[in-house]
Amino acid sequence: MKKIGIAVTDPDDWTGVSLCNSVEYYGMTAVKFSFNEATSDISSGKIYSGNIDLTALDAVIVRDLGPATHNDVSFRFDILCQLKELGVAVINSPESIAKAANKYVSSFLFRKNGIPTPKTIVTNNLDEAIAALSSFGRAxxxxxxxxxxxxxxxxxxxxxxxVKLKELFKDNRLIYMQEFIPNPGRDIRVFVVNGKVAGSIYRIAPEGGWINNLSQGGSAKPCVLTGEQERLALKAAAVIGTVYAGVDIIEGDYVIEINGTPSGKGIFEACGVDVTRMIAEYLERLI
Ligand SMILES: Nc1ncnc2c1ncn2[C@@H]1O[C@H](COP(=O)(O)OP(=O)(O)O)[C@@H](O)[C@H]1O
Ligand SMILES: [Mg+2]
Structure with a gap:
């Protein structure tokens, strides 16, 4: 039986649990592991987490890489790259997770590939950031x-x-800033699996708020995409190279960002669609 590792930090995470169930549904064995316990033993060549030998897996599905410091993030990505080199199927691919996690890189790729995205400036120069703020008005x-x-x-x-911009600059001397796109207090999260839209929801900001993330108190409602929104979500996923992704769109239409390790919970609760089934089905055909 094919053995699939599910990389997840919280053992009770809805998406992690559902990925395990869906992997088993397609006749494969699922084992959860956390990157928080990852070890690479250079002398023996073993890469493991707890008692799970990661190099012996047929595939890894990355639900999340866990909280990590700067040093640690690259170690976790490096392990994924090494597993891939050793013949373990890794989804999403480490390259696509890295591109999606980096808002500078994804914004650059959206623009380069003709995907409408808000005007954005990324700068090490505070004066440039202040000048951009005056042209954006609201950012x-x-x-x-x-x-x-x-x-x-x-x-x-x-x-x-x-003053606020200067404070934000002080923290890490890099500013990623984009124009604020006026919207009706909601955005759209599109879940893409293997070049198809698996489901989509509106995320509605809490009363008085403007950030629509469900983890910031936003609520989810089913959403029917326009043809253009569907096309943009699929194109964003293709450009970043993700097998599965959450694409954030503000109506109008602008692609805000893409998430290479998205949660499936909101779409399941709002629409009854279990995206992890489609991910497991894809994997079962792949390996
Ligand atoms: N340019 C923007 N204009 C208006 N709202 C935005 C803009 N960028 C982000 N938001 C709001 O903030 C939320 C979080 O931004 P996002 O880029 O998706 O970052 P994260 O990776 O933290 O989810 C979005 O879902 C949206 O509600
Ligand atoms: Mg987002």
Missing amino acids: VVKPVFGYKGIGVECVRDSESGV
């Missing part, structure tokens, strides 16, 4: 490697806005 500043809406800040072209 959104994000961590380049952020997720779940954490650290996403709204900044306005005002005295206090410039």
Whole structure:
């Protein structure tokens, strides 16, 4: 029986549990492991987590890489790359996870491939950031490697806005800033699996808020995509190279970002669609 590793930090995570169930549904064995316990023994060549030999797996599905420091993030990616080299099927591929996790790289690739995305500037120069803020009027500043809406800040072209921008700059001397796209208090999360739309939801910001992430208190409602939104989501996933992805769209239509380790819970709760079934089906055919 094919043995599939599910990389997940929280053993009770809905997506991790459902990936295990779906993998078993397709007649494969699922084993959960966490990158928090990953070890690579250079002398023996063994790469393992707890008592699981990762090099003996047929495939790894990455639900999440776990919380990691700067050093550690590259170690975790390096392990994925080495497993791939050793013949373990890794989905999403380490390259696509890296591109999706990096908002600078994904914004660059969207623009290069004609995918509409908000005007964005990424700079080490505070004066450039201040000049861009005055042209945007209202802007959104994000961590380049952020997720779940954490650290996403709204900044306005005002005295206090410039003060805030300077503070954000002090933290890591890099500013990723984009124009704020006016929207009806919601955005769209499209779940793409293997070149098809598996499901989509509106994410509605909580009262008085403007960040739509479900983990920031947003609520989910079923959404029927326009043909254009569907085309953009599929193109974004193709350009980044993800087998499965969550693509964030603001109506109008702009692709905001792509998530290479998305949760399937919101779409399941709002639409009854279990995206992990489609991921496991894809994997079963692949290996
Ligand atoms: N340019 C923007 N204009 C308006 N709202 C935005 C913009 N960028 C992000 N947001 C809001 O902030 C949320 C989080 O931003 P996102 O780029 O998806 O980062 P994260 O990786 O943290 O989810 C989005 O879902 C959306 O609600
Ligand atoms: Mg997002």
